[in-house]
Amino acid sequence: MSIRFALAVLAMSIAATGQAQQLRTYTQSQVGPTFLTYGLPVPEPIESLTPVDGFRSYASLEARLQSLALSSPDLSAHDVGPTLQGRALWAYVVSDENGVDVEGRPEAAFFINANTHAREWAAPEVSTGTVERLVELADDGGINRYLLDNTRLVIIPVHNVDGLLQTQRFPTQVLVGSDPDFPMTGRATAACGARTCAGWTRC
């Protein structure tokens, strides 16, 4: 009896999930009920530490920033995680090491928190590019050096690490429809995806 009950519950769960969420594939031009026509080549993550005409993979961005942190006195890496899935969550502090401005006052701090929405791949590139620019132009004797000497920029280039990894694992696919991880709302997730852990990676 209990086994039959469990099977019935399982069957109902699968049926409910199947109705609620559907898999869609991004395409450049192809149209159809299972496609989301994008109009451009669908981006895929690129393995490269240096910037490319596209979006770097999360692992590449992490390697790039860690490399800069190990080689630059103006950049330090801090693990402020872990993520829900146990990964490191890196914050980078871009500043000189003394913590005060040129007149001895505490440095003003700025905070950039990027890529909470997992599918928005531009934000990690922009925030990583900000770090790259400040570090590579540290000896310009101008505005970059001024910022490094007088301010403290804290950047989390990828806030939603688990979600970004999930979207980069399936770059052309997305779940649309009600998300069973959000039964209390039961809606508002069409065109979102990247579900990996409840509450973290809806869009």
Add this chain to the structure above:
Amino acid sequence: MILLGLLLAASAASHAALDTLPAGAVLIDPHAAAVDRAAVDALANASLSAIARGDVDAALMALRDPSDAVLAELAAARVIDALQAQPGTRATERALIALRDFPTRVFRRHEETTADWFVPLVDVAGKADALLRMQQLSRDRDRLLLALQGDAAAAIVSTTKDARVLVAAIDAAPEHVLDRVAAAALSAPVSMPSPAWSALARRRPDQPILDAALRFAQPVDLLPLFEQLPARLPTDRAVAWLKRASESDAIGSAALLALGELAATSSAALDELDKHIGRADTGASAAFALARLPATLRGPHIDALIDKATTPAQFSDLALALRLDHSDAARERLARLADDPRIGASLAKELRR
């Protein structure tokens, strides 16, 4: 009957959002709307039958007739999806051109905000336009395939404004046409559009083609090749090609990471990575590639490199390899390296953070 799936499937296209609904627009909630699937099917089938008879006007009239705008737009979307699976005819083309002007009347709220931000439920016009473009590309490709059997060089030059046609032709070309494309491309390499070099290298990864691709293709077109090609080439050729690519500022990092994929089984690839450790331009990429080696190989290999390291840059790159490894064993090695008197104070400070 609530048919969320039908509504979501029909709305599978990109939309421009509006902050004000147009006059006469219908706003629906896809999660609560009632749609009669049988009525949608019947209307779409009637329209498709008319198109099959060549009576496009009747097909369009059928779609525009219903007072139920949701029904009309869902049926129009169904018609476009069905036409995609059919061979293109004059009638289908006329129907799609007409559907490109199909009025959008049904909107839904954008799912990411409760503010007034409205998107079309079904982008009929956008779907029709996308399909017309695809069909035009197919026709242009077929014409080019014929032209390539004549004066291939001239045919290639004719595609410089839209390389997608040449790429599609190369993807579909039979071997004897591919021979002509390759010969023409190598005899006048600057005439070949960059994306076409990438397509040709995928189909015909011969040494002259691969070398020419490195010289004449743009980085954006070369990058995908690093994932697609090495596994298809003999290892020594793949290593030699990636080694040449690794000297490029724009694609060197990607080439080294591809080389790393071969390093588990190729000592030549592993040796090449080792040579980059400590280099200002490519050392970090080589370190990342080492961190991705199989666990049984990378630990002892990185240990050996640390033993031999002499410069701050080499220690920094090897520390990076350990940090990117993420394993407990690597963390232990990293802690030992932090106490190594040979590394500089700056690196030691970062490692102890």
